[in-house]
Amino acid sequence: MRTMRALTIAAAVVVAVPTIATAQQGRSFKDAWFWGIKGGGITIADSGQAYKQAPFVGVEWLITRTHGGLYISGGEAFFSSQTFVARDPVQPDSGLRVVDIKNMRKLDIALMAFPGEHRRFHPYAGIGLSMNQIVDADPRPPFGNADQLASANQIIQDQKVAFSPLLIFGGQYALKKVSVFGQGSVSPTQTQFIGYNGRSMSFLYELGLRYNFGTSIDRD
DSSP states (O other): OHHHHHHHHHHHHHHHHHHHHHHHHHOOSTTEEEEEEEEEEEEEEOTTSOEEEEEEEEEEEEEEOSSEEEEEEEEEEEEEEEEEEESOSSOGGGOEEEEEEEEEEEEEEEEEEOOSOOSSEEEEEEEEEEEEEEEEEEEOSOOSSHHHHHHHHHHHHHHSEEEEEEEEEEEEEEOSSOEEEEEEEEEEOOTTSTTOOSOSEEEEEEEEEEEEEEESSOOO
C-alpha cells in the first residue's frame, strides 16, 4: 500500500513538473511574487581597520508592481575577527580589552524601483533599512574584578545589534524556469555597533536565483 502511494505521488510530480516550468516561463515580471536564494561576499573592516571579505549566503522575497516593489532579505556572513572595548569603565585610561566576534546576521527591507519597460532584463534600485546582528561576541580575560566582566558583557549586549540605511543596485534576467540576478548594496556602519572597526561603510555583493511563484495581486 505504501509503495502504491509513493508511486502515485511520484507520478503526480512528474506530470506537474512540465506544467510548473511552462507557468514559470509565461509569468511576467510585473505584479509577481519571487522567492530567491543567493550567495556572495560582504566587505567589512577588521581590527586593523583594513577591509576584508567574508562569504555571505541568504534567502529573499521580492514583490513587484509595474515600476516599484518591496524587498525583504535575510542572510548570514561568516567570519572571525576582533574589536575593542574599554578595559575598565571606572578608569577611562585603563586601556582596551579585545572582544572576539564571529559571524553576522543581516535583515534588509527596502522599497524598490524598476525603471523602464523590459522583456527579460530588469534593472532596479532600492532604498531601505538594514539590521545587523553579531552572532557571537566574547570579551577576553583577564578581568580584575566582577565589575569589569559585567561592564564588558553589558557593552556587548547594548551594541550587538545596529540599524543602518541601505542602498541597493542590481539587475535581474529572466530564463525559462528561473531568473538570475546580481546586485550590490552599501550601508554605513554605526559607530555604536560592536562590529565597527573604524570604517564607516560596508559593501555587499550577491549573485542568485529567483523563482516566480505567481501573481502578487488578487485578480478576482
